[in-house]
Amino acid sequence: MNFQGIVLVGLGGFCGSVLRYAVGLYLPFETSKFAWATFAVNMLGCLFIGVGMGKIQDEHLKLLLVTGMLGGFTTFSGFGWELLQYAQAQEHIRALIYGFFSVSLGYTLVLIGRKFADLI
Numbered sequence: 001m002n003f004q005g006i007v008l009v010g011l012g013g014f015c016g017s018v019l020r021y022a023v024g025l026y027l028p029f030e031t032s033k034f035a036w037a038t039f040a041v042n043m044l045g046c047l048f049i050g051v052g053m054g055k056i057q058d059e060h061l062k063l064l065l066v067t068g069m070l071g072g073f074t075t076f077s078g079f080g081w082e083l084l085q086y087a088q089a090q091e092h093i094r095a096l097i098y099g100f101f102s103v104s105l106g107y108t109l110v111l112i113g114r115k116f117a118d119l120i
Helices: 003-026 036-055 059-073 076-088 092-119
Strands: none
Touching: 003 036, 003 059, 036 059, 036 076, 036 092, 076 092
């Protein structure tokens, strides 16, 4: 067992989770509005994972920042829950827009992050 890796992922996850919670406090979810908090953290996470996986060579730093911090910061489960909440509130167009842009822009940002990592 890699105790050091577990600690690094845990510390990063703690920091990412606290940041995610803070964003949610600042931008609370409402079915009558776009889910900006989850969308923003997931899009930032996509961009940063592209950069991190392309640029961070040190495995310990990668465990701390990518696996831990980004893992705690981003939330696919929250994305799924919010889609369900939109559907139950009969906000089908909002759900489609949110789902489409989360996936398509998320992929694009991972690609941009990776290309950016190659440049720096």
